[in-house]
Amino acid sequence: xxxxxxxxxLSVREGDSSVINCTYTDSSSTYLYxxxxxxxxxxxxxTYIFSNMDMKQDQRLTVLLNKKDKHLSLRIADTQTGDSxxxxxxxxxxxxxxxxxxxxTGTRLQVTL
Amino acid sequence: xxxxxxxxxxxxxxxxxxxxxxCSQTMGxxxxxxxxxxxxxxxxxxxxxxxxxxxxxxxxxxxxTVSRIRTEHFPLTLExxxxxHTSQYLCASSDPSGANVLTFGAGSRLTVx
Numbered sequence: 713x714x715x716x717x718x719x720x721x722l723s724v725r726e727g728d729s730s731v732i733n734c735t736y737t738d739s740s741s742t743y744l745y746x747x748x749x750x751x752x753x754x755x756x757x758x759t760y761i762f763s764n765m766d767m768k769q770d771q772r773l774t775v776l777l778n779k780k781d782k783h784l785s786l787r788i789a790d791t792q793t794g795d796s797x798x799x800x801x802x803x804x805x806x807x808x809x810x811x812x813x814x815x816x817t818g819t820r821l822q823v824t825l
Numbered sequence: 826x827x828x829x830x831x832x833x834x835x836x837x838x839x840x841x842x843x844x845x846x847x848c849s850q851t852m853g854x855x856x857x858x859x860x861x862x863x864x865x866x867x868x869x870x871x872x873x874x875x876x877x878x879x880x881x882x883x884x885x886x887x888x889x890t891v892s893r894i895r896t897e898h899f900p901l902t903l904e905x906x907x908x909x910h911t912s913q914y915l916c917a918s919s920d921p922s923g924a925n926v927l928t929f930g931a932g933s934r935l936t937v938x
Contacts, residue, residue, distance in 0.1 A: 743924055754831075754915050754929030755868075762924075798866055804925045810875065811925045818866035 734801035831930035848916035
């Protein structure tokens, strides 16, 4: 079955880079995503990557995908206090009749001054 | 600007009350979802719908029920609320493209006393 795992907590200093990691088990993933959740809010899509890509860059965000190791990472360059939030990775797997999304457990990013 | 709306944002009620959490989207998406989010952050899919008059139970068993009479509306109902139903409930819809990107509402935080 699908299982998506993340470390629970990451603390970085403002201006440093943050790297949030995620591992998944289903090798038939079609898309992988990163969502951000700020306090009291829903999840907001940050970026997603198609499973046949290795890397995607979008301004301060870099997504790396290692399909062999089933490992996904999100790098945030020049981390700001506004980046403090919970980050969820997710994978989409096509089951034959529909696409099913499985979320990771979430990583709480704390940015300190 | 939110394209998916949830009401109420916060609700505190007594045990045994019937409640309905509203969710509406203006994007014309056929697919809609309800997630329950633990205090420990993890998201659990409790209901989904692939179109009008289609509803399915998700991965996590829930005593709530849903209906989908109109494309834009996907309400969730608890007939008799209990303290164990205290949680954050997130509604989402997904675009019809292959990327299956979910757009989330801001959530409804339910507290049952």
